[in-house]
Amino acid sequence: MKIRALITRPRVKGEQLARQIEAANGAALCCPFIDISAGQQFNKVSSLLEKLQPDDYIIAISDNAVNYAHRSLIQENKIWPQHINYIAVGPTTALRWQKYGVNHAKIPQTHDSEGVLKLLTNTAVEHKNIVILRGNGGRETMAEDLIKRSANVTYCEVYQRSSPYYEPELLINKWQQFAINSVIITSGEILGNLIKTIPYTALPWVLNLHFIVPSQRIAALAHALGIEHVTIASGASNNSLFNAVKQLDMQIGIS
Numbered sequence: 001m002k003i004r005a006l007i008t009r010p011r012v013k014g015e016q017l018a019r020q021i022e023a024a025n026g027a028a029l030c031c032p033f034i035d036i037s038a039g040q041q042f043n044k045v046s047s048l049l050e051k052l053q054p055d056d057y058i059i060a061i062s063d064n065a066v067n068y069a070h071r072s073l074i075q076e077n078k079i080w081p082q083h084i085n086y087i088a089v090g091p092t093t094a095l096r097w098q099k100y101g102v103n104h105a106k107i108p109q110t111h112d113s114e115g116v117l118k119l120l121t122n123t124a125v126e127h128k129n130i131v132i133l134r135g136n137g138g139r140e141t142m143a144e145d146l147i148k149r150s151a152n153v154t155y156c157e158v159y160q161r162s163s164p165y166y167e168p169e170l171l172i173n174k175w176q177q178f179a180i181n182s183v184i185i186t187s188g189e190i191l192g193n194l195i196k197t198i199p200y201t202a203l204p205w206v207l208n209l210h211f212i213v214p215s216q217r218i219a220a221l222a223h224a225l226g227i228e229h230v231t232i233a234s235g236a237s238n239n240s241l242f243n244a245v246k247q248l249d250m251q252i253g254i255s
Helices: 011-023 042-050 063-075 091-099 113-119 140-148 168-178 188-197 200-207 216-224 238-252
Strands: 004-007 027-030 035-038 057-060 085-088 129-134 152-157 159-162 182-184 210-213 230-232
Touching: 004 011, 004 168, 011 027, 011 238, 027 168, 035 063, 042 063, 042 129, 042 152, 057 063, 063 091, 063 129, 063 159, 085 091, 113 140, 129 140, 140 152, 168 200, 182 238, 188 200, 188 216, 210 216, 210 238, 216 230, 230 238
Parallel strands: 004 027, 004 182, 057 085, 057 129, 129 152, 182 210, 210 230
Antiparallel strands: 035 159
């Protein structure tokens, strides 16, 4: 495998993906462009879920949301309620819930806000309580649409994302010494953080690398920034990204 990938997702998953790539005789360098930590409402999970009735809903926008919410429940010696409607934005999130004993989470056909809204199109949500587990910001469209349908929507920011600081020149030197030829991006926020960190003089080199992204939306953001070589994975899971890495390696024979 000729791939020499820069992995920009949070460290734990990034290192897992790096091991997959290295096991296939590729090379990978982890450089997270987003940090994850407990959010401002981390300690409110238990009290919010206790108010839910059997016909109400819990929506998790990521496996990070499930992980941090579960930590909060464990801290309070509580468990996930079993007679509530669960919606996971994607399969990775649903699998994480299964690990914690929630086996009936529904997954929309498209793993985004629009997919969740489509899943609920024919569902009566009027006066239903809906808790959205998320990070700091995001998913406003989902809440706005549900509120228009007279649902009682509550955000619970169980984790927060922040941008780590890097010394730009040292960073570029490290990447060039490693001879990266591809960049794995898993969110628009990560892409933005990366581009803001790159020194102006190194920007043409970075923009000419091969980028792997998890969706058409992020591909469009990449193209708008001047990135020409974009491969779209089937999702943001490590397996989806690894399959895209293999596809890229076979298609273009990076050297």
